[in-house]
Amino acid sequence: MVNLCFLLPHHLIRNINVEAKQEVINNINKDIMETNPCNKPINGGSSIPSRVSRKTKPDATIVNINGVKVGGSDIVVIAGPCAVESREQLFETARSVKESGANILRGGAFKPRSSPYNFQGLGEDGLKLLGIIREETGLPIVTEVMDTRQVELVASYADMIQIGSRNMQNYPLLKEAGMCRKPILLKRGMMATIEEYLMAAEYILNQGNEHVILCERGIRTFETSTRNTLDLSAIPMLKRLSHLPVIVDPSHGTGLRWMVPAMAKAAVAVGADGLIMEVHYKPEAALCDGYQSLNLDEFAQLMADLKKIASAVGREISSLKPSHA
Ligand code: PEP
Ligand code: MN
Numbered sequence: 001m002v003n004l005c006f007l008l009p010h011h012l013i014r015n016i017n018v019e020a021k022q023e024v025i026n027n028i029n030k031d032i033m034e035t036n037p038c039n040k041p042i043n044g045g046s047s048i049p050s051r052v053s054r055k056t057k058p059d060a061t062i063v064n065i066n067g068v069k070v071g072g073s074d075i076v077v078i079a080g081p082c083a084v085e086s087r088e089q090l091f092e093t094a095r096s097v098k099e100s101g102a103n104i105l106r107g108g109a110f111k112p113r114s115s116p117y118n119f120q121g122l123g124e125d126g127l128k129l130l131g132i133i134r135e136e137t138g139l140p141i142v143t144e145v146m147d148t149r150q151v152e153l154v155a156s157y158a159d160m161i162q163i164g165s166r167n168m169q170n171y172p173l174l175k176e177a178g179m180c181r182k183p184i185l186l187k188r189g190m191m192a193t194i195e196e197y198l199m200a201a202e203y204i205l206n207q208g209n210e211h212v213i214l215c216e217r218g219i220r221t222f223e224t225s226t227r228n229t230l231d232l233s234a235i236p237m238l239k240r241l242s243h244l245p246v247i248v249d250p251s252h253g254t255g256l257r258w259m260v261p262a263m264a265k266a267a268v269a270v271g272a273d274g275l276i277m278e279v280h281y282k283p284e285a286a287l288c289d290g291y292q293s294l295n296l297d298e299f300a301q302l303m304a305d306l307k308k309i310a311s312a313v314g315r316e317i318s319s320l321k322p323s324h325a
Helices: 010-035 087-100 124-137 148-157 171-179 194-206 234-241 250-254 257-269 296-312
Strands: 063-065 068-070 074-080 104-106 141-144 160-163 184-187 212-216 246-248 274-278
Touching: 068 074, 074 087, 074 296, 087 104, 087 124, 087 296, 104 124, 124 141, 124 148, 141 148, 148 160, 148 171, 160 171, 171 184, 171 194, 184 194, 194 212, 194 234, 212 234, 234 246, 246 257, 250 257, 250 274, 257 274, 257 296, 274 296
Parallel strands: 074 104, 074 274, 104 141, 141 160, 160 184, 184 212, 212 246, 246 274
Antiparallel strands: 063 068
């Protein structure tokens, strides 16, 4: 076709180009949608990817962490310190949360800290302590990996590997973690949309690892009175779009110890499959996130209260006792 644009005034040429470009973009979007039957727009134009989609797999995925099942009818509670700080701190906290009914122990050995001058975690020494208390209590361990070079090391100690909010879009890390066959706890990026979040999970599933648990941990908004804004609407949305289990972290989601119990109960009420919470034997002396950590008594009380909320929504707090404890 002969291009007659040179006959038109300049401002009209500019408009034609803009419209043409928009059409190309629309066509590309249409093509992408058509190549993937699960990529249909939902709720105002966002789309969901394939393997994580409930359309691909209508039945809920149940992730089994050494006998503790997440995604079924029981609600699983993960508790423990933000960071492994010492033998005494970890062991006292672990024994107590187990006594109160926690099913899985958390504790960071490699910590993503906003300041390079803050405590960075004990590294492999922290992993070793987690290994010892895992043997004693029988509680499965979840701990974070931040670097592709550490996936193998962390996987050799952990029962479940955590990929934190800051690394949700670290694609090499997602792929590497996907290649190891351990369950993965993938936290929502603090600035990630639901679609971006599901795409990140898709990276892991694409490696053949379907043992992925999603975790809403608060997003950044204009609000400054809380550390993050805990997006509880993400729970029903994620559960509707995906077959993966969804848990909630009210500790990072609020950054406020006193608010954690209320939001934990709310999370159970809106359908979360579990909770991950920071608990410390001496929160006021914690090296990391003490202001949002429950003390041991507060956690015990919350566990009792959660039972009532769970039963009100037709579920139970998992009472699964680890097999070799
Ligand atoms: C954590 O769970 O210790 C943590 C750092 O969480 P997030 O990645 O959600 O900030
Ligand atoms: Mn923390």
